[in-house]
Amino acid sequence: MGEAPAFFVDELQKGYGNGFDTKSKGGETAILMGNRTYVIGGACEESPLSIGVQIFDQSTGEWIYPTVLGTKPKPCKGLSAVLLSEDRILITKNGSTPDDFAWFLEVDTQYVRQQKKILGTDVVAWSKGVRGYAEKPVVISGPSGVGKGTLISMLMKEYPSMFGFSVSHTTRAPRAMEKDGVHYHFIERSAMEKEIEDGKFLEFASVHGNLYGTSVEAVEVVADDGKRCILDIDVQGARSVRASSLEAIFIFVCPPSMEELEKRLRARGTETEEQVRKRLRNAKAEIEQGQSSGIFDHMLYNDNLEECYKSLKNLLGLDGTVTAPPKSSPKVVDLPMDHSVAKIDHRIIINSKTPELGKASTNIRIVLDVSSLKGGAPGRTRGLDIYTMDSFLDGLAGINH
Numbered sequence: 001m002g003e004a005p006a007f008f009v010d011e012l013q014k015g016y017g018n019g020f021d022t023k024s025k026g027g028e029t030a031i032l033m034g035n036r037t038y039v040i041g042g043a044c045e046e047s048p049l050s051i052g053v054q055i056f057d058q059s060t061g062e063w064i065y066p067t068v069l070g071t072k073p074k075p076c077k078g079l080s081a082v083l084l085s086e087d088r089i090l091i092t093k094n095g096s097t098p099d100d101f102a103w104f105l106e107v108d109t110q111y112v113r114q115q116k117k118i119l120g121t122d123v124v125a126w127s128k129g130v131r132g133y134a135e136k137p138v139v140i141s142g143p144s145g146v147g148k149g150t151l152i153s154m155l156m157k158e159y160p161s162m163f164g165f166s167v168s169h170t171t172r173a174p175r176a177m178e179k180d181g182v183h184y185h186f187i188e189r190s191a192m193e194k195e196i197e198d199g200k201f202l203e204f205a206s207v208h209g210n211l212y213g214t215s216v217e218a219v220e221v222v223a224d225d226g227k228r229c230i231l232d233i234d235v236q237g238a239r240s241v242r243a244s245s246l247e248a249i250f251i252f253v254c255p256p257s258m259e260e261l262e263k264r265l266r267a268r269g270t271e272t273e274e275q276v277r278k279r280l281r282n283a284k285a286e287i288e289q290g291q292s293s294g295i296f297d298h299m300l301y302n303d304n305l306e307e308c309y310k311s312l313k314n315l316l317g318l319d320g321t322v323t324a325p326p327k328s329s330p331k332v333v334d335l336p337m338d339h340s341v342a343k344i345d346h347r348i349i350i351n352s353k354t355p356e357l358g359k360a361s362t363n364i365r366i367v368l369d370v371s372s373l374k375g376g377a378p379g380r381t382r383g384l385d386i387y388t389m390d391s392f393l394d395g396l397a398g399i400n401h
């Protein structure tokens with residue numbers, strides 16, 4: 001494990017006051033919570049392409065090197081930290097673009113506490129802040145051949161800007177029309193097992209003799225796009241997601257009969273006879289679990305495809321009226337290289353300290369509104385609102401007229 005940043009040691013051993021202090025030196029920043037000082041910054045020793053996290057425990061005088069989960073931010077020239085609540089720290093990256101400047105380091109959220117129990121180590125988790133209010137992800141399960149893929153394709157075709165598909169990893173061989181990275185990430189079993197060990201998966205399961213899993217990243221890239229994520233996963237996977245901190249809507253699709261299911265599977269013609277038999281055997285257990293496990297919020301019967309699709313749209317609140325395109329967020333400038341950060345209620349005010357080289361000496365003030373945050377690790381933190389102080393003041397002036 002790496003050495004603690006030397007220049008911090010003296011100061012940390014002296015202690016930092018009141019629990020809301022943040023200090024920044026070089027590429028690092030430190031923030032005190034209770035007895036622990038979180039030192040964030042520099043490159044992480046184990047993965048140099050990401051920002052490191054170390055904890056100084058003032059009660060024991062020892063450094064702790066926690067397991068760091070989640071997609072990590074890339075190193076930058078400097079950081080600022082603000083304690084948001086007792087469970088997470090907001091990190092802003094100097095000089096970064098609006099889609100990369102707000103990150104959350106979770107230190108005591110439900111997910112972190114759950115992972116601490118599982119791993120038996122100290123844990124912190126990164127979650128990137130994204131703008132916009134995409135709705136809860138949708139988990140769709142059901143036996144092979146029931147029509148999940150067909151229904152999802154219809155939804156994505158009709159609402160391309162609203163939904164994004166979570167591309168799973170699988171060890172099964174690609175079908176003729178399937179593209180790597182679009183339908184699945186096709187992967188060797190040993191490589192997938194290694195990635196599972198490294199904590200890259202939100203859930204995984206062995207289905208019909210192959211490994212399938214949803215990586216945290218698969219869900220995150222959809223959130224980054226401001227879209228609602230659709231997961232096509234089996235009942236075991238749905239159970240894992242239900243037990244995780246990812247809030248989602250769970251839908252189970254049933255066939256009208258086993259005979260019809262067999263007909264559809266055979267007509268699709270993508271599996272060998274042996275595979276078809278295996279899938280039909282597994283279907284019985286899946287339907288039983290789907291109907292009785294209490295995991296699913298909604299059951300759909302896919303007899304007539306058009307009717308089933310209409311029911312799916314209804315339960316997702318898409319009742320046929322044309323929905324307005326998402327409001328485009330006001331443009332925000334990059335975060336100044338040198339800035340101060342202040343927290344006022346649920347707003348974080350970022351002020352540039354000095355004019356940047358070659359730039360006019362106007363003072364840049366950016367507001368981060370954190371009043372409506374949703375989600376978090378594993379996955380992005382949604383609902384972040386970012387605007388310039390000027391547009392905020394213009395808005396207030398508008399109200400007063």
Ligand SMILES: Nc1nc2c(ncn2[C@@H]2O[C@H](COP(=O)(O)OP(=O)(O)O)[C@@H](O)[C@H]2O)c(=O)[nH]1
Nearest residue numbers: 144145168204205207212213214232233234237
């Ligand atoms: N747990 C889990 N199941 C998955 C995942 N991706 C796909 N599945 C499920 O694996 C099963 C087999 O999928 P596939 O081989 O594509 O066959 P299909 O169901 O006949 O289209 C289906 O029940 C899928 O819902 C995943 O990431 N995790």
Ligand SMILES: Nc1ncnc2c1ncn2[C@@H]1O[C@H](COP(=O)(O)OP(=O)(O)O)[C@@H](O)[C@H]1O
Nearest residue numbers: 144145146147148149150264268302303304305
């Ligand atoms: N309601 C339906 N009636 C008849 N055939 C259907 C219906 N829904 C889907 N299918 C067909 O059944 C086959 C299996 O559907 P698919 O979407 O691939 O299932 P899954 O993704 O659940 O394995 C496909 O050939 C599809 O066109």
